[in-house]
Amino acid sequence: MAEAVRHDKTARQLRLLSDALDSGRLGPVRRLINTLAPAEIGNLLESLPPGKREVVWGLVDPEDDGEVLVHVGEEVRESLLADMDTDEIVAAVEDLDIDDLADLVEDLPDTVIDEVLKSMDRENRERLEQVLSYPEDTAGRLMNPDVVTVRADVNVDVVLRYLRLRGELPDHTDHLYVVSRRHQYLGRVSLAALVTHEDSTPINRLIDDEQPAIDVGESAQEVARQFSDHDWVSAPVVDDNNILLGRITIDDVVDIIREQAEHQALGAAGLDEDEDLFSPVKRAVRGRVVWLGINLFTAFLAASVIGQFEVTLQKIVALAVLMPIVAGIGGNAGVQVLTLMVRGLALGQVGASNARILLWKEIRVALINGLLIGGIVGIIAFVWFRSPLLSVVIALALILNFCAAAAAGVLLPLLLKRMNIDPAVAGTVVVTAVTDVMGFFCFLGLATLILLH
Amino acid sequence: MAEAVRHDKTARQLRLLSDALDSGRLGPVRRLINTLAPAEIGNLLESLPPGKREVVWGLVDPEDDGEVLVHVGEEVRESLLADMDTDEIVAAVEDLDIDDLADLVEDLPDTVIDEVLKSMDRENRERLEQVLSYPEDTAGRLMNPDVVTVRADVNVDVVLRYLRLRGELPDHTDHLYVVSRRHQYLGRVSLAALVTHEDSTPINRLIDDEQPAIDVGESAQEVARQFSDHDWVSAPVVDDNNILLGRITIDDVVDIIREQAEHQALGAAGLDEDEDLFSPVKRAVRGRVVWLGINLFTAFLAASVIGQFEVTLQKIVALAVLMPIVAGIGGNAGVQVLTLMVRGLALGQVGASNARILLWKEIRVALINGLLIGGIVGIIAFVWFRSPLLSVVIALALILNFCAAAAAGVLLPLLLKRMNIDPAVAGTVVVTAVTDVMGFFCFLGLATLILLH
Numbered sequence: 001m002a003e004a005v006r007h008d009k010t011a012r013q014l015r016l017l018s019d020a021l022d023s024g025r026l027g028p029v030r031r032l033i034n035t036l037a038p039a040e041i042g043n044l045l046e047s048l049p050p051g052k053r054e055v056v057w058g059l060v061d062p063e064d065d066g067e068v069l070v071h072v073g074e075e076v077r078e079s080l081l082a083d084m085d086t087d088e089i090v091a092a093v094e095d096l097d098i099d100d101l102a103d104l105v106e107d108l109p110d111t112v113i114d115e116v117l118k119s120m121d122r123e124n125r126e127r128l129e130q131v132l133s134y135p136e137d138t139a140g141r142l143m144n145p146d147v148v149t150v151r152a153d154v155n156v157d158v159v160l161r162y163l164r165l166r167g168e169l170p171d172h173t174d175h176l177y178v179v180s181r182r183h184q185y186l187g188r189v190s191l192a193a194l195v196t197h198e199d200s201t202p203i204n205r206l207i208d209d210e211q212p213a214i215d216v217g218e219s220a221q222e223v224a225r226q227f228s229d230h231d232w233v234s235a236p237v238v239d240d241n242n243i244l245l246g247r248i249t250i251d252d253v254v255d256i257i258r259e260q261a262e263h264q265a266l267g268a269a270g271l272d273e274d275e276d277l278f279s280p281v282k283r284a285v286r287g288r289v290v291w292l293g294i295n296l297f298t299a300f301l302a303a304s305v306i307g308q309f310e311v312t313l314q315k316i317v318a319l320a321v322l323m324p325i326v327a328g329i330g331g332n333a334g335v336q337v338l339t340l341m342v343r344g345l346a347l348g349q350v351g352a353s354n355a356r357i358l359l360w361k362e363i364r365v366a367l368i369n370g371l372l373i374g375g376i377v378g379i380i381a382f383v384w385f386r387s388p389l390l391s392v393v394i395a396l397a398l399i400l401n402f403c404a405a406a407a408a409g410v411l412l413p414l415l416l417k418r419m420n421i422d423p424a425v426a427g428t429v430v431v432t433a434v435t436d437v438m439g440f441f442c443f444l445g446l447a448t449l450i451l452l453h
Numbered sequence: 454m455a456e457a458v459r460h461d462k463t464a465r466q467l468r469l470l471s472d473a474l475d476s477g478r479l480g481p482v483r484r485l486i487n488t489l490a491p492a493e494i495g496n497l498l499e500s501l502p503p504g505k506r507e508v509v510w511g512l513v514d515p516e517d518d519g520e521v522l523v524h525v526g527e528e529v530r531e532s533l534l535a536d537m538d539t540d541e542i543v544a545a546v547e548d549l550d551i552d553d554l555a556d557l558v559e560d561l562p563d564t565v566i567d568e569v570l571k572s573m574d575r576e577n578r579e580r581l582e583q584v585l586s587y588p589e590d591t592a593g594r595l596m597n598p599d600v601v602t603v604r605a606d607v608n609v610d611v612v613l614r615y616l617r618l619r620g621e622l623p624d625h626t627d628h629l630y631v632v633s634r635r636h637q638y639l640g641r642v643s644l645a646a647l648v649t650h651e652d653s654t655p656i657n658r659l660i661d662d663e664q665p666a667i668d669v670g671e672s673a674q675e676v677a678r679q680f681s682d683h684d685w686v687s688a689p690v691v692d693d694n695n696i697l698l699g700r701i702t703i704d705d706v707v708d709i710i711r712e713q714a715e716h717q718a719l720g721a722a723g724l725d726e727d728e729d730l731f732s733p734v735k736r737a738v739r740g741r742v743v744w745l746g747i748n749l750f751t752a753f754l755a756a757s758v759i760g761q762f763e764v765t766l767q768k769i770v771a772l773a774v775l776m777p778i779v780a781g782i783g784g785n786a787g788v789q790v791l792t793l794m795v796r797g798l799a800l801g802q803v804g805a806s807n808a809r810i811l812l813w814k815e816i817r818v819a820l821i822n823g824l825l826i827g828g829i830v831g832i833i834a835f836v837w838f839r840s841p842l843l844s845v846v847i848a849l850a851l852i853l854n855f856c857a858a859a860a861a862g863v864l865l866p867l868l869l870k871r872m873n874i875d876p877a878v879a880g881t882v883v884v885t886a887v888t889d890v891m892g893f894f895c896f897l898g899l900a901t902l903i904l905l906h
Contacts, residue, residue: 018806039682047802049810160648169645172686174627191644192622195613228711229492231704233625233686250703251684257707258681261714262796269792270785277797277811284818285825288789292826295785299778300833306774307837313766313773320766320773321759324889325752327777332723332748336741339722343715344730349500353471357502358730365737372738373745380753384760436777 013040014047021052030059038067046076049278054083065092070100075276075283077107090115097171098124099144099252102131130245139218142256143237143246146170149179150203152186157199159189172249174233178207185213185236185244213238216245220256227253264342267425270294294429302327302436309444312452318385319447322394327439329373330401334431337362337409342424345413359410366406370399393450397443404438405431466493467500474505483512491520499529502731507536518545523553528729528736530560543568550624551577552597552705555584583698592676593669595709596690596699599623602632603656605639610652612642625702627686631660638666638689638697666691669698673709680706717795720878723747747882755780755889762897765905771838772900775847780892782826783854787884790815790862795877798866812863819859823852846903850896854888857895861887 134140187209270291344350413423587593640662723744866876
């Protein structure tokens with residue numbers, strides 16, 4: 001399997017490192033670490049328990065410290081920063097790109113921030129302040145103000161001479177941006193166009209003005225969608241007056257896409273995306289107990305439904321044996337529908353215009369699945385308890401619960417979204433609350449009606 | 454919320470389109486569609502129910518047809534292809550990049566494939582055959598053989614003259630690859646270096662030979678990890694003899710990362726990632742009923758545990774009311790641990806070297822959460838049923854089930870992985886099977902021991 005192959009490399013490094021650490025030979029550990037990219041070192045640090053983590057952190061080349069800090073989760077970052085004094089932190093972060101520094105700055109102690117600001121030249125300090133003035137998760141926060149601009153009224157030769165004079169370009173520069181005298185964004189010229197055209201070609205013949213600039217207030221998720229739909233490597237960011245402010249690059253977008261996926265996967269289990277594999281026990285408890293409490297509430301809701309049927313249960317104990325099946329399978333069916341809806345919502349594919357069609361489709365699927373699964377369960381229940389009526393009751397209850405699951409799976413995520421609650425996080429709780437309640441109610445209710453009379 | 458903002462644009466387009474379609478005005482629909490990128494059109498098509506989908510597909514500019522086909526899921530692709538005749542398909546796909554064509558080719562009818570191959574020139578046909586000769590989900594399948602190579606013994610001026618002669622560069626060309634006479638990969642030269650250095654600079658002074666080339670057999674997931682860890686835009690692909698075969702670009706990597714995330718999210722609910730929002734009912738039933746059947750098996754397993762305690766349940770009906778709480782909350786706690794482990798495994802952060810430490814940490818978290826949640830449940834149960842012993846039983850059962858959940862959450866994904874079963878897909882079923890069985894067993898077992906004697 002691909003999954004197994006994929007991280008052989010990382011897992012092997014981890015094992016090597018772990019062995020070397022256990023044997024106390026720090027030389028090989030240092031050599032191993034310094035062959036890795038900062039993101040890889042970050043990943044490795046996250047996989048180490050606190051004691052070993054500190055040892056390895058101490059062996060990382062100080063030049064990589066800043067980049068490593070950018071590439072670890074918030075909790076691990078805090079634990080790494082706790083091991084550094086002010087001078088070390090300042091040295092680590094002062095060479096970072098503005099967008100990375102902006103990302104990091106809020107986790108730094110105030111005294112460190114002051115020192116970092118003091119160590120920067122005025123231009124960079126102003127740029128950092130500008131980036132920090134935009135809300136988190138917007139284009140303004142993701143952009144790097146370091147862009148290369150040219151005028152439209154020159155030719156390729158002038159631009160090449162300018163670039164040779166300028167020297168190194170910022171990372172991921174695939175385009176130069178063409179701006180007006182007032183620094184308004186006019187379009188872009190690719191390096192590929194520059195190197196494939198004659199010196200005498202005027203820049204305005206090479207301008208691509210089709211790519212719209214990104215608005216500084218655009219949400220990070222919309223930025224990610226545009227990058228992946230248009231296959232961009234970088235994109236210009238402008239303000240309301242079309243003044244060029246900076247540039248977003250694909251590496252940050254890849255991080256956003258990864259974070260979104262993590263947020264969905266962890267959020268669905270009520271976990272904070274910053275929870276560290278080795279979070280201190282206290283912290284892990286705090287992070288998880290709230291979610292368990294919410295689920296406890298819905299569990300008691302379901303129990304109270306069962307409580308209404310104590311008399312029935314006392315008379316027919318088989319009902320107690322079978323009732324979790326009705327609730328459980330209904331929950332699974334509901335989560336399937338929910339998962340499809342959450343994906344559809346995340347891709348913008350589901351809205352008021354097609355909700356009714358989806359509901360109708362899912363009800364039909366539920367009826368057929370209900371008949372199939374209900375039939376199987378009915379047969380097994382008959383073999384077990386030899387009561388044909390009980391089999392009919394459980395089959396009917398399953399069909400009803402599958403329909404409830406379909407309705408809840410389609411409608412609740414839409415409702416949650418309208419209430420500004422993330423359906424990827426809260427969806428499972430509310431959908432399974434419905435299928436639990438409906439499952440117990442239909443099964444025990446039908447049993448009371450049919451079996452007790 | 455960001456999620457709500459993000460797809461305002463897509464949702465708005467969908468609404469506009471839907472309204473225009475309903476009113477039968479196809480002119481505005483066509484104009485709207487042709488302002489979109491192929492990936493956006495694909496997304497829109499996926500969000501339309503079959504009837505409307507065909508109408509809109511008919512309005513897409515034939516020039517975009519191929520790219521749109523690349524950007525939709527397999528099920529939708531099939532429905533779109535079904536609307537086209539052979540000539541249309543050949544015209545749509547013949548201008549695609551080799552890697553995109555390779556991706557598509559398996560969904561095409563055999564007669565169409567023959568026509569497509571006939572329409573290609575020999576060089577491209579050989580390239581396509583080469584790409585198709587590598588297994589799916591490997592670097593060989595992702596690469597595009599269209600690369601720009603230079604020799605090390607020339608200078609910038611020669612390269613620039615060569616590029617001007619050559620004209621347009623392949624998309625996402627940020628580096629030229631330096632090869633030996635035998636086409637062995639020696640290193641890369643960035644376009645940024647070319648445009649910032651004097652004409653007379655020898656290429657071998659600009660070579661970056663630090664980036665390792667990707668092996669053609671590398672898994673797609675490992676490729677994605679390397680791209681995101683190293684912030685690459687493109688990377689060279691070589692065979693065992695270091696002969697340069699092609700190039701992988703970031704746009705394909707972004708697709709892999711998105712697909713991985715989808716696979717995890719949908720797989721956890723037992724859904725096929727190709728399931729279309731508007732899959733025909735029959736197909737949706739077939740896709741989901743297997744998963745429900747597997748879950749049915751574990752539900753009956755849990756029921757059979759309850760069946761062992763019929764006598765106890767008959768005597769104390771309150772047990773039937775409360776037992777789903779023990780199983781349900783245990784399941785939630787188990788899924789939290791499982792989710793952390795699945796993430797750790799996917800990142801290569803979890804292995805034999807730290808499993809024991811993680812297990813011990815999770816057991817401690819489980820004990821504390823068990824005491825907290827068990828305490829709360831015990832108190833509520835006392836208020837409800839006025840039996841102190843019953844409260845003790847349920848609190849104890851919860852603590853035990855939290856510990857079982859922690860152990861199952863840590864150990865089962867490791868075991869599944871060793872058995873080459875994807876823990877992201879199968880994990881929830883097996884972990885909740887454990888928490889259901891243990892929940893019912895501990896609660897009813899303790900009740901039998903403590904309350905009946």
